[in-house]
Amino acid sequence: QTEYQSISPADFFYRNREIAGFSNPSRATYTAVRELLENSMDACEAQRVPPEVYLRITEIEDKRDTETKFYKLRIEDNGTGVPEEHIPKAFATVFYGSKYILKQARGTFGLGGTMAVLYGQITTHKPVQVISSTGGEIHDFTMMIDIQNNRASILKHNIRQNPSGWRGTALELQMEGDYSRIMYRLIEYLKQTAMVNPYADLTYVDPRGRLYKFERGTEKLPPLPQSVKPHPHGVDVETFRRLIAETKTRNMKQFMMEHFQGVGPTTAYKFLDLAGISTKAKPKTLSPEDLVKAVRATREYTGFKRPDASCLSPIGEELLETGIKKELNLTEEDYIKVVTRKPSTYLGFPFIVEAAVATGRTVRKTHGAGITIYRFANRIPLLFDESSGVIWKAANRNINWKTYNVESDTSLVIAVHVCSTKIPYKSVGKEYMADQPAVEREVTNAIREAARGVRRYFNRRFRIARESRR
Amino acid sequence: QTEYQSISPADFFYRNREIAGFSNPSRATYTAVRELLENSMDACEAQRVPPEVYLRITEIEDKRDTETKFYKLRIEDNGTGVPEEHIPKAFATVFYGSKYILKQARGTFGLGGTMAVLYGQITTHKPVQVISSTGGEIHDFTMMIDIQNNRASILKHNIRQNPSGWRGTALELQMEGDYSRIMYRLIEYLKQTAMVNPYADLTYVDPRGRLYKFERGTEKLPPLPQSVKPHPHGVDVETFRRLIAETKTRNMKQFMMEHFQGVGPTTAYKFLDLAGISTKAKPKTLSPEDLVKAVRATREYTGFKRPDASCLSPIGEELLETGIKKELNLTEEDYIKVVTRKPSTYLGFPFIVEAAVATGRTVRKTHGAGITIYRFANRIPLLFDESSGVIWKAANRNINWKTYNVESDTSLVIAVHVCSTKIPYKSVGKEYMADQPAVEREVTNAIREAARGVRRYFNRRFRIARESRR
Numbered sequence A, B: 001q002t003e004y005q006s007i008s009p010a011d012f013f014y015r016n017r018e019i020a021g022f023s024n025p026s027r028a029t030y031t032a033v034r035e036l037l038e039n040s041m042d043a044c045e046a047q048r049v050p051p052e053v054y055l056r057i058t059e060i061e062d063k064r065d066t067e068t069k070f071y072k073l074r075i076e077d078n079g080t081g082v083p084e085e086h087i088p089k090a091f092a093t094v095f096y097g098s099k100y101i102l103k104q105a106r107g108t109f110g111l112g113g114t115m116a117v118l119y120g121q122i123t124t125h126k127p128v129q130v131i132s133s134t135g136g137e138i139h140d141f142t143m144m145i146d147i148q149n150n151r152a153s154i155l156k157h158n159i160r161q162n163p164s165g166w167r168g169t170a171l172e173l174q175m176e177g178d179y180s181r182i183m184y185r186l187i188e189y190l191k192q193t194a195m196v197n198p199y200a201d202l203t204y205v206d207p208r209g210r211l212y213k214f215e216r217g218t219e220k221l222p223p224l225p226q227s228v229k230p231h232p233h234g235v236d237v238e239t240f241r242r243l244i245a246e247t248k249t250r251n252m253k254q255f256m257m258e259h260f261q262g263v264g265p266t267t268a269y270k271f272l273d274l275a276g277i278s279t280k281a282k283p284k285t286l287s288p289e290d291l292v293k294a295v296r297a298t299r300e301y302t303g304f305k306r307p308d309a310s311c312l313s314p315i316g317e318e319l320l321e322t323g324i325k326k327e328l329n330l331t332e333e334d335y336i337k338v339v340t341r342k343p344s345t346y347l348g349f350p351f352i353v354e355a356a357v358a359t360g361r362t363v364r365k366t367h368g369a370g371i372t373i374y375r376f377a378n379r380i381p382l383l384f385d386e387s388s389g390v391i392w393k394a395a396n397r398n399i400n401w402k403t404y405n406v407e408s409d410t411s412l413v414i415a416v417h418v419c420s421t422k423i424p425y426k427s428v429g430k431e432y433m434a435d436q437p438a439v440e441r442e443v444t445n446a447i448r449e450a451a452r453g454v455r456r457y458f459n460r461r462f463r464i465a466r467e468s469r470r
């Protein structure tokens, strides 16, 4: 009499949508905008063009319903576009996407865009319209999600010619929301996105028709991250098993060199020796015991090269400084110190921490006394659950600010950006990062390094003030 | 050149296992025990038997590997057992289970048991063994998870006779872990489980062979929750659409009465009138516009009965007091006040808050000065992320303790239990509950109600002390 059932991934997130950040109409408005904008930014960077993103939120008049509010969200970008055969899955299937590879991107779960579409659909019963082109024909889909089967129901599909060779994606959906409750944070999210993506042009028209324009401060794009092979330290039995199942190599020495980064002939030989596996062994004939021996040896062997950070794309000190100065309106009367740490790893995943500390007259005028923290992960601004995350922990518990001449009434802005092939988010809503020990160490050290710059600045001003009194 | 792929639910949680609570070996040890024990408790309560659960963690000797530790986890219960045809899916498929219905249970996602099996497999490459019977034959499965396809690979399946009519489930898996780091919290989890489930016998043997026995304080089980129909307030377009797709009713009046709780003929008539839908309309011919009108009307119509709380199973004041006294060793020199609130709802989901406040000599001796908070959701102890959750927020920010004669050095224990058909967890790791406004209100009021009892106790003791001085 116990009844069992399985549910689709879309059904799971339909039932538990608060776990994906759609907990109530105002928060859902924020998350929908976030997910769509991050998709556009990823697509533009992949296309290597300075992003042009246009976002419009329109309120839908509803004479009878004064409690609940409904909005039309429209977003357009000049990114890669989505090929015809992938459009239905990209926007109407959970756990489908192009970011499941070992390369830094804002997207990682294959879930966000579809969740925005899903939330719109279950609150309004309206389909989503996606118009996209990769340079050829323009595909115009109107679709809904068949939630129980985690796939698209295509209501309309028009194909148009593309004489101007437009490339990009436009998406329009309708959803229940609560704009006035979330307005401040939404604008703040856009502003902070501009701060760490100063090469992007963002145009936003709000429900009252007001135009917000975040103009690019530079045309210079950050380096394109490269997809890399896994590092031996990030390996577990399942990863190893999958590589073996797919490999075309004929012996274990070739296997190690082919499938992992930074493994040359000598390293492969020494590693296999430690693991107790013959270099001539055929990978596909490895026993389960050998598999486990190999994985354990990846942790014990200390001769592997440092992880390859070409899969990462830090903002860079120049762009970060440009972005912060532009969005915080810093002048010559302010001081800013930007720091980029060397690549590090946690659990085999490479990451880089960048930090900036700013102080001065403008900072005091706009932020008041005390420390204000801006948090970023893979160029995504984090605006919620501040005290739960690793950046707040590092700034508030690991640093003795008095030693940097920072008092409780000093006006200070700290910005921290963590980029990685895998951001240690604690939930699929991407609210905050877990305090992984290696990440916490690097964030702490980055802030300290930047704080030393601020201390020198304070000392210099103190000396100047003292000189001028004599 | 952009490559797209879909991944299975098991693959998603394999890649993002920290989101399910498997962030590192010590935390994984805790989460695995939690998920398995909660499955056993659910199964015993469903079978209406006082739970007998046996848990054993054994360290697996590994002469060469001194850094990483490996353990065998074994758990046995006298619950419902799992029918043969469902065993592979129950333990090796993500998003499969028996708790997707509108009824209170510890399990809710269809994911936890499979995650424990998955984590064990990817760290040891060892299969899981599940032995179970629903009273008939005993089925003994040895299996692994085919992660990329989210299904079981059955390595062995033996069927044995069951002359004694044993009923229950035994599961054994191997996993990497770190027992010493998590030991304190694991024992605390077991102790708090005993506190709110005082009808359960829990036996635990730790890696050093030590026996921990939590004996039942009563044979009396709490009321069995009943599966209920949805309340109209919990309805969105998708739920409505699914009910219509499956309905056998012939008109909308019948439809409303058949598929929702607490809707009689008069209520159906008035509701449909407000929605602007004819009582005679055939459900399957409703237009999309009518569907939306009906869903909006469910929010505006104020005449629905209060939600049916028979789907809930609060611990009850008697059992809660028994459990707390037993596990905290309270004596006649301690005071405890237990409170059960009336059922309430958030977003259409019914919930009940129960709270207890205790103080006295034993509390002071064991807990020291200050307030200690015990948190429970559907009888699951919550031991992590205390300051992120709604209970901590209510106790620390919404209550002025001085007005209850509680000073900063007063020794106080607060226990709060929230039970619901849908606990507002913020993540699939079930660490803490979101501060849904209705839930926050009820938790705050429950604590205040119990605190008033404590105030009377303090006043009484103060008067007695004053009398004895005269």
Ligand SMILES: Nc1ncnc2c1ncn2[C@@H]1O[C@H](COP(=O)(O)OP(=O)(O)OP(=O)(O)O)[C@@H](O)[C@H]1O
Pocket (backbone or CB within 6 Å): A035, A039, A040, A043, A077, A079, A080, A081, A082, A090, A091, A096, A097, A098, A099, A100, A106, A107, A108, A109, A110, A111, A112, A113, A114, A115, A168, A169
């Ligand atoms: N504006 C866009 N331009 C180009 N491709 C897009 C766009 N929006 C979505 N896509 C494609 O659709 C896929 C699925 O998007 P979705 O947001 O659901 O997941 P994701 O971005 O991969 O991961 P996450 O859930 O972390 O956001 C993306 O991986 C991308 O390939």
Ligand SMILES: Nc1ncnc2c1ncn2[C@@H]1O[C@H](COP(=O)(O)OP(=O)(O)OP(=O)(O)O)[C@@H](O)[C@H]1O
Pocket (backbone or CB within 6 Å): B035, B039, B040, B043, B077, B079, B080, B081, B082, B090, B091, B096, B097, B098, B099, B106, B107, B108, B109, B110, B111, B112, B113, B114, B115, B168, B169
């Ligand atoms: N010890 C057990 N006895 C009986 N049935 C069990 C047992 N363990 C698991 N099951 C069955 O297997 C299903 C899947 O378990 P799993 O833990 O993966 O999900 P769940 O308990 O439904 O939800 P959650 O992810 O929240 O724990 C359960 O719903 C239950 O039907």
Ligand SMILES: [Mg+2]
Pocket (backbone or CB within 6 Å): A035, A038, A039, A106, A107, A108, A111, A112, A113
């Ligand atoms: Mg995305």
Ligand SMILES: [Mg+2]
Pocket (backbone or CB within 6 Å): B035, B038, B039, B106, B107, B108, B111, B112, B113
């Ligand atoms: Mg479970």
